[in-house]
Amino acid sequence: MNVNIPFFYYQREYKNIRADLQKAAGDVFASGRFILGDHLKSFEQQFAQFCGAPFAVGVASGTDALTLALLACRLKPGDEVITVANGAYPTIVGIVRAGLRPVFVDICPETWLMDSKQIAGACSKKTKAIIPVHLFGNMVDMKALSKSAKTKKLIVIEDACQAHGGILDKKKAGTFGRFGCFSFYPTKNLGAFGDGGAIIMHRQKDYNALRQSRNYGQSDRYNHPVFGLNSRLDELQAAYLSVKLKYLKRWNQWRSHLAHLYREHLKKIDEISMPCINPLSRQTHHLFVIRVKKRNALQAHLAKQGIMTLIHYPIPAHRQKAFLGLGYKAGDLPHTERCCREILSLPISPFLKPSEVRTICSLIEGYYKKNTRS
Numbered sequence: 001m002n003v004n005i006p007f008f009y010y011q012r013e014y015k016n017i018r019a020d021l022q023k024a025a026g027d028v029f030a031s032g033r034f035i036l037g038d039h040l041k042s043f044e045q046q047f048a049q050f051c052g053a054p055f056a057v058g059v060a061s062g063t064d065a066l067t068l069a070l071l072a073c074r075l076k077p078g079d080e081v082i083t084v085a086n087g088a089y090p091t092i093v094g095i096v097r098a099g100l101r102p103v104f105v106d107i108c109p110e111t112w113l114m115d116s117k118q119i120a121g122a123c124s125k126k127t128k129a130i131i132p133v134h135l136f137g138n139m140v141d142m143k144a145l146s147k148s149a150k151t152k153k154l155i156v157i158e159d160a161c162q163a164h165g166g167i168l169d170k171k172k173a174g175t176f177g178r179f180g181c182f183s184f185y186p187t188k189n190l191g192a193f194g195d196g197g198a199i200i201m202h203r204q205k206d207y208n209a210l211r212q213s214r215n216y217g218q219s220d221r222y223n224h225p226v227f228g229l230n231s232r233l234d235e236l237q238a239a240y241l242s243v244k245l246k247y248l249k250r251w252n253q254w255r256s257h258l259a260h261l262y263r264e265h266l267k268k269i270d271e272i273s274m275p276c277i278n279p280l281s282r283q284t285h286h287l288f289v290i291r292v293k294k295r296n297a298l299q300a301h302l303a304k305q306g307i308m309t310l311i312h313y314p315i316p317a318h319r320q321k322a323f324l325g326l327g328y329k330a331g332d333l334p335h336t337e338r339c340c341r342e343i344l345s346l347p348i349s350p351f352l353k354p355s356e357v358r359t360i361c362s363l364i365e366g367y368y369k370k371n372t373r374s
């Protein structure tokens with residue numbers, strides 16, 4: 001049997017909102033303005049409101065959002081930033097590009113997210129910031145984290161690139177720290193048709209600084225009082241994102257429905273574990289992740305049936321060749337390393353059907369029935 005289920009249904013999404021997208025593109029072309037215009041202004045206001053933050057600044061990617069947020073903190077070269085190694089590689093790129101040094105703490109074996117209990121032990125005199133990553137769309141325990149960060153006087157910058165619309169204790173993802181960073185990479189819960197990102201924040205001073213630093217550090221034409229990058233969310237992407245933002249709450253609810261279906265089916269299979277979810281939180285279900293001992297064999301079996309799965313992520317950042325110079329060895333982050341060996345992402349997206357989730361689950365069930373018998 002070949003069921004042909006992709007990881008993400010771009011075509012179904014496009015078909016659903018085609019007319020809105022075409023109108024949005026037409027408006028941008030007719031305006032004759034493609035950079036830093038009204039579509040960006042309007043999207044930034046809508047996104048800030050969606051996130052429950054006073055300000056949002058659109059930038060060129062999630063990686064740039066992290067880099068620019070860190071640069072705005074005006075830390076010294078070589079200062080240390082605590083984060084996790086099982087997250088997306090670009091989080092670390094953002095830290096290094098801001099001239100800072102990543103320091104990794106292990107994950108909590110139950111949630112597979114940053115373990116706040118590890119923070120105090122990872123701090124040195126140079127530790128100045130912490131980046132919790134709401135990986136898979138699951139919220140890090142921000143209450144415990146904020147307490148440790150306050151004790152150690154660390155600036156908190158949330159990597160909310162997988163958590164658009166996540167809520168913990170009635171607060172939205174990205175609003176717990178000084179900055180919240182988002183990616184609009186096409187597969188994200190709110191995805192552009194190309195690259196894009198945003199930073200949300202509370203302080204007017206940070207807002208002013210970031211509006212300059214994403215645009216060559218320019219205050220007004222020909223004047224550059226501070227150093228900055230070229231990192232702007234363009235008008236076309238902003239217009240598309242405004243269209244998609246209207247659907248985001250509904251799409252997140254649908255993901256949640258599908259995730260519930262997955263959980264109900266897969267909890268019966270002893271070989272599979274799933275992350276513990278904080279009951280005070282609303283997840284965005286960006287990814288539906290499971291863990292199994294022989295991950296590659298299950299992935300190959302599903303691929304043979306036409307089901308596309310992915311791995312987020314197979315190599316932890318501290319074991320990436322590019323970062324071996326940081327001095328970490330295999331075994332330094334045991335829970336992280338085990339998670340990376342076992343994790344597998346099953347398809348989830350707003351246009352996946354419940355019947356497709358059931359098909360995936362019964363194929364997994366069949367696989368384990370056959371393989372535990374033999």
Ligand SMILES: Cc1ncc(COP(=O)(O)O)c(C=O)c1O
Nearest residue numbers: 061062063088090091161183185
């Ligand atoms: C957790 C996380 N952080 C950072 C990024 C970087 O975002 P971008 O690809 O937009 O630079 C991503 C997206 O890939 C991500 O998932």
